[in-house]
Amino acid sequence: MTLPVDYILEMQNISKAFPGVQALDKTDLRVRRGSIHGLVGENGAGKSTIIKVLAGVYTRDEGSVSIDGQAIDTITPIAVHDAGVRFIHQELHLVPHFTVAESVFMGQELQGMLGLASRRMQQRAETFLRESLNCDIKGKTLIRTLSPAEKKLVQIARALIDDQAKLVIFDEPTAPLASGETEQVFKAIRRLKERGISMIYVSHYLGEITELCDEVTVFRNGSTVAVMTDIDEHATDRIIHNMVGRDIDALYPAKTVSPGQPLFISSSLSDNKRFFDINLQANRGEVLGIAGLIGSGREELIDTLYGLSVPTQGSIALEGKTLRLNTPADAVANGIVLVPRDRRNDGLVLDMSVADNINLASLDEVAIARMEKRGAAQKRATRLSDQIDIRPRNAKAITRFLSGGNQQKVVLARWLATQSSVFILDEPTVGVDIGAKVEIYQLIQNLAANGAAVIVSSSDPQELLGLCHRVMVMYRGQVVADEQALNLNFDALLALSTAGVATAVTS
């Protein structure tokens, strides 16, 4: 006979549906008292939905929740707070010009006989940070002078300062940190565990999960697929197998052309903040993938390659000629173009017609004496939009009313109209349906086949493997792998992105 396990949190048979999506389907999540419980799954697996159900943001359709042995029928933010549950959001939510003490006591200021009890708040903040979080900073220090890790600890202190916390949920606590800084946050989390606080740790960084957690629940497609109690440093492979469980299908066009000469090269490129010492080489006729989690420096690198921000070190060269890219206009003038991740805000003028959006970057070619020739412009836009099958087949349609996939094709058509040689695509298929995805993949292959260098930055490992000739993996600002796609598989790519090392077994 076994003793009943002591759970601080029991969520059983939780279901939650949104229009068209079953986000959670009879999902279970149980956290043992005093343990650190990892919660993992791919994007859309239901992690954030169940956390929001627990936080009282969403109301569950069915299932039972009990905190510290007490069943809770109606979950409200106040009820869970009173039950001792605290959430450490991914965003820091700090005011740069506030002091540490002011930040810790924000919304719960202490009052004395004469207004604020500033001295007492400073002392209590310092004591709590030192004793509970292993962090020695002064209460008077301004937030903007702290390191990212110290800011995170201040955020944690704010949630826990009232000493009522029993269960703390961490959502990606190390996402904004460089690799050297995570240890400081880990130490604080272990100290909290010693003090008997239970924790849920949500992260894409599987290396951190195996290092910190006692148990792990794996979600896939809204269901609990595994509860793993034997977590050690070798558990990463098993977690990945539980997370994925599917195959790459035939979405991707054949990669026929073999890559040619180097075209677009960066040497030792750094911004000294989010990415360091990047040596990137994009060849003619090649699709180069860039993999990495959000916060790996991937987005900042793309911005720098396109002149949206200026590097502090290193250089960028096109066909052996060093370029200074101070603005996107410099990049476009050199034939380097970007399809941005946020196409609706950064890529398109939504209230202009499809034709006007297509012609935006190449007006000179359809103009006489700098005046646009409307007829010629419309004709060319129509030809381009028919060529890549933008629907509706009406270049005068207003761009706002097109589907996501067709809007993306409009952005692509704009750059096809220019004589560009380097195409940078940032998350090209986010929010695009399967059919349009296949067409966009074909377009990308055609660009490469015509001798352009194509760089695809994506958070979808499957897409990178299927589409790219070569994949460069970034982890916390550094390149940890630059491999032919043929030599990589899904598990290896996921392991490289999430843990920085290829621990997964190649199968």
Add this chain to the structure above:
Amino acid sequence: MNVASELTKEPALSFARVMSSAPLIIFVVLLIYLAIAAPNLLEPSTISLILKQSVPTVIVCLGLATVVVAGGDDVVSGGIDLSIPATAVLCAGVIADQLTNHGSSLFFALALAIAAALAMGIVNALLVVFIGMTPLLATLASSVAAVGITKVITSSRRINIDHPFIIYIRDGDIGGVPSAVLVAAVFVLIFCIAVHRTRWGMQLQAVGGSREAAEVSGIKASRLVAQSFMLAAIAGALASVFVLARGSGSTPGSEENLLLEMVLATFLGAAFSPRRIVTVWGAVLGAVLVSVLSVGFKSIGVDVFWTGCIKGSLILIVVASAAYTGKAQS
């Protein structure tokens, strides 16, 4: 790599620091110049005059500082209330009209003025908090409306006042200190304590610093922002008494100079704060300094039109410095 990164970082940082101190440096240089060119500027009687002159600006600055603290000091999207001077002039018009043209009691005139101010505050709060308009546009519009109403009430004419209370605020003194300055000092103290030394004030600052952070911490941000606009309107009503005293009655158009000085003083005040943020006491100090400049220019015989031009340029420098510092920090 550390050395290199520090080398590349350092100049940008110190340039930002110079930019954030630029208004202060320019003001100090101007003050030194005035102190040399007009030696009587530092005599007790002149200082007393300067302080007295500065009172209406000081009071409207209390209101603006409160709104900026709650809305954040982003020059474009942050908190601002351009309607406080118009509210002050509206209230002055109401009081003068009631006292001189209708023979009402002082109590009734003041009550009516406060009601008018509260109406302005409610309109601003509704426009900003519930409609979601940018404070800059919302209060510009309500300001124009308030000036219009003032013209209707006063028929766009000057109204003299000889009520003993107003005369006392103008001429009275307690132990040699002008009574207007003493009364203003009390209001300054109340606003300083409320905004900087109470729980309510800390939460107001939190909302201005990061609205999202404040809301996550359980602070009711919208309510605080609305309250800041109400307080600003009340500051406008308080200022009206001093506007009446300074001018011995209500004068159409006196909101223009008040608006100029209020914006200049409040954002200049940010340069005094070690954190480079708008504070109540900083705004008060700024208002006094602006008054020193006005009196100083007058005493060395600078054309009044040139004074306006100089003040306008100073506003540009102060606001540009605030915008640049904000950009450098983000």
